[in-house]
Amino acid sequence: MQILLATSNAHKVDEVRAILAPLGIDLSHLGALAEPPAEPVEDGETFEANARLKAVGYARATGRRCLADDSGLEVDALGGEPGVYSARYARDQFAADEFEAMPRGERDRANNRKLLKSLAGVPLERRTARFVCALCLADPDGSIVHETRGTFAGVITDEPRGQNGFGYDPLLWLADSECTSAELSPEEKNARSHRGAAVRAMAEYLRARAGIGARPVD
Secondary structure, three states, rough: OOEEEOOOHHHHHHHHHHHHHHOOEEEHHHHHHHOOOOOOEEEOOHHHHHHHHHHHHHHHHOOOOOEEEEEEEEEEHHOOOHHHHHHHHHHHHOOOOOOOOOOOOHHHHHHHHHHHHHHHOOOHHOOEEEEEEEEEEOOOOOOEEEOOOOOOEEOOOOOOOOOOOOOHHHHHEEOOOEEEEEHHHHHHHHHHHHHHHHHHHHHHHHHHHHHOOOOOOO
């Protein structure tokens, strides 16, 4: 089975491929296309709505079965922010188009700085948060094949820690492991993360529906 993953983010590609490859799924991604199609406008109000927009848009544009996710961070003390705006949370801190022109790592650091500033003075016990991943698989005709959702909960610490992962990983503190998400190894993160949970659920669906894979996904 061939699936196009609607991202050029190498971290996401690695996370998803680690789960789907053992099932014999041939996973490609936007960065491997000679001419990637224009990115669909993500104007949905939920993670699920944006995942559908991307999956359907890229599937129709490329003529391939497409898997897309929309993911982000929900912080309870901020009423669920940054939510669907997680990747561009700090855009309002910069001149027009400056934020989008920044390398991914710089944008992540800017988002993290804004989040910490927004939570200044909020005690740790009220800084509960969770990563959310909504995953959608669509066929080339635009029909939605299946959708899954995963979450990964913790609290927002007061300073970044760790070099692994990306986005807000350095700020999500995991009390049971006494580390942030960015201090987990890639294998540990895949076993626990919101994206890992959503992809494993999708893999189980594909295994049951298409008969791929010899056993349930670990």
